[in-house]
Amino acid sequence: MIELQNIKKGFGDKEILKGVSAVMESGKVNLIIGASGSGKTVMMKCIVGLIKVDSGAIRYDNQDFTAMDDREKKEIRQQIGMLFQGSALFDSMTVEQNVMFPLEMFGTGTLKEKKKRVEECLERVQLKDAAKKFPAEISGGMKKRVGIARAIVLNPRYLFCDEPNSGLDPQTSLLIDQLIKELTVEYNITTVINTHDMNTVMESGDHIVYMYQGQKQWEGSNKDIVFSKDQKLNDFIFASEFLREAKEMRQLDMFKDKNWRDQLGKPGNQ
Template sequence: MIEVIDLKKSFNGTEVLKGISTVFEKGKTNLIIGQSGSGKTVFMKCLLGLITPSSGSIRYEGRDYAEFSLEEKRDLRQEMGMVFQGSALFDSKTVEGNVMFPLEMFTKQSQEEMQERVDFVLKRVNLVDAHTKYPAEISGGMQKRVAIARAIVMKPKYLFCDEPNSGLDPKTAILIDNLIQEITEEYQITTVVNTHDMNSVMEIGEKIVFLKDGLKEWEGSSKDIFKTDNKAVSNFVYSSELFKKVRQMYLEERA
């Protein structure tokens, strides 16, 4: 679990985060949504420890990150998996090499142990025959699955995904969403997804935090978002044709 308490961040006198408080629960897919400039990226970087907040606190399993020693911060970072927007795979490494990289860097496991773990996570993301392929030889959806495999190979407690569906067709995006949710539930990871994709909101939005101008404007689930009378949320989600159709179906079922 990650608890955020009155988080603020300023750059050169400009306040980007203006006092955000929320809780990201273990075993759930927690989504951060909002328009460009809402503070989503800065918020996630604070959660990752890449940016130091101006004030407020971030607590991991009840402990304030600001009170961690350097060694404890290093240990925490090794418990974090990250799926980047562009997958961020090494072009010169095979699929197997990309997934094995964190194990080689941060563990003292034997080659046999590393190979066993890599085989396991690649099988988990349905890439059993891709070990020797290079990123340029596989599709965008497969690259995302490699990125997810690499993110979970260290058995993280926390999984962060930055626009995981960027550049994917709708069908593949749904498959990636479902994979993220399955892994989150299966391994009881605290997953935080930064997204603007309303498909993701509908598919896996167990907890949604909507940011607007650096503030937490609204939070709830994908079911709650159908019923909200918050105008800022409505204006954001109504821009999606998918949401309009799904909401109309929901209202008709409730009538």
């Protein structure tokens, strides 16, 4: 897991993160959501070490990442997979070569072993037949899947995704969400996703952190969010009349589930 302990970050006289604490759990899809300017992007950059926090601690499985030297941080970073918003593939490389890139940089083993690992990852994202194609020859959804294959090729313990559904049609977005969810559970990865996609929130959000003006405003699951009384959260998630009606329908469906009703009635779930 990844634990944030009262992290703060500012630029000049502007305070961006105002003492955020949260736990990103392993084997679950952890979402960071919030409006533009809420601090979610800065928070993700702090977690992976692209930005240094002003105070507080970030712990990877109880190891204080913020207190590590460069060598120790490199060891943690080798356990991290990244899926970038625009896929960030190398145009001059084939799909196979793009997925091979992290293995060439950090991997060990023979060329034959590396190629076998690349083939396994491409097969897992159903792109084995596209191995020799260049990024310009495949669709946006396929590029995202190549990005996922590259992100998991080193068997990461942590996976970070920045707007994984950006620029994709709704059907392809669902497929990407499902794939990330399956890989998270299959490999027991701590997955952290920065997203605006409400379908991702409602379908994949095992654990959600809602950021508002640099602070953690709300924390819970996609089931909790349906019954949340936090007005700022509801205004953000269920902004349109259509989404408000969808929320009411989801509430009715969930109330039919006795196990969920019993859970909702427990202390602390009011």
